[in-house]
Amino acid sequence: MINDDVFGQQLADAVRDLDAQSDPPHTLERLVEITPEFFESCDFVGVSLVERDAIRTPAASNERLRELDESQYAIGQGPCREAIRDESTVVVDDLATDPRWPEWGRAMVDALGIRSSLSFRLFTRPDRTWGALNVYSRTPSAFTEHDVVQGQAIAAMSAVALARSINDEQLAGAIETRTVIGQAMGIVMERYGxxxxxxxxxxxxxxxxxxxxxxxxxxxxxxxxxxxxxxxxxxxxxxxxxxxxxx
Known part of the structure; x- marks a missing residue:
């Protein structure tokens, strides 16, 4: 278990690290890389994003996990989907026996040996959900109540960094759009008076x-x-x- 002083310093360093990333894809990849440092038992990490009316998983520890994590939205079941839609934090002690998502749970156990998980909604305000951070372990009942509390803090800080990255990219795109339209208008004005x-x-x-x-x-x-x-x-x-x- 990470004590609170060490956790606080790790979290501060992680937030600065995430904030230094150049765009949302790099922010997501870095989040996947640094999240295991906060848990004693963490074998895989996935991050899902809400995009318009769809949810996808653009970043994960490996491609098979990414596919399985994203499959929750196609089959309509899974802890990440529930974290985004219903509960802000979803704890799974053993996917081999949990009755809530039998189809998806079996797939995770069979493909990657995953037994337990934590899913945290990524949100900066109650009406603005960016996605979810999903932490997976091959060990049953791997996560403690302390892990849940610290994971919620990680998710909150990560959501702020991710929101900043997405908003910055959207702002840069809007500025670029206005610039190129202004240039085109200048050409038309000069050529046709x-x-x-x-x-x-x-x-x-x-x-x-x-x-x-x-x-x-x-x-x-x-x-x-x-x-x-x-x-x-x-x-x-x-x-x-x-x-x-x-x-």
């Missing part, structure tokens, strides 16, 4: 007319310096109809 509003309207109409996302159309224009048209011909603003367009 349009003001800013008219140039943006042209890009929106072309986006809708060609069923292409505005950002992708803008990137194409910036790269080729040509408004995309049929058969490789450049489209003039006057040739574009005025349909309802959306970004």
């Amino acid at each position: 349009l003001d800013e509003d008219r140039a943006f309207s042209v890009l929106r109409r072309l986006s809708s007319h060609q069923n292409v996302k505005l950002r992708d159309l803008a990137a194409q224009l910036v790269e080729t310096r040509r408004l995309p048209g049929a058969a490789g011909e450049e489209t003039a603003p006057s040739q574009v109809a005025e349909p309802n367009a959306s970004l």
Whole structure:
């Protein structure tokens, strides 16, 4: 058992380590790598993410675990799924005998010899769930109440670091999108003598007319310096109809 002083220092170091990662994939991979350091009996780790209406497991100790962890959402049973949907912490003493998820439990025992697990919801506020951290052991009843309490602290800190990483990536993408659209508008304004509003309207109409996302159309224009048209011909603003367009 890790005493509280050592745990506190380990947790602080882990949070700084996670926060230093460059993007969400690296943050998730690092979380998988450092989590076993906090438990005396931890053979595997998986991290699941909520993405729109789906849940997937992008990071795990190995590929077979990743597949089995993710299978919970297809078959509709498993502790990670329950941690995300119902209980914030789910403890499993022995998957070989636990009646809650018989199909998934048998698969975990047969494939990897996993017998016990802890699943912690990753959330930064009650209405914002990012996913779940799943800790697995080949030993039955491997996790103590102290492990559960410390695991909840690990999950809370990890959720904050993961949220920061995801939000930073989304912000960077939004800034990049605005930048490339601004560059495309500048090209249209200069070439056709349009003001800013008219140039943006042209890009929106072309986006809708060609069923292409505005950002992708803008990137194409910036790269080729040509408004995309049929058969490789450049489209003039006057040739574009005025349909309802959306970004």
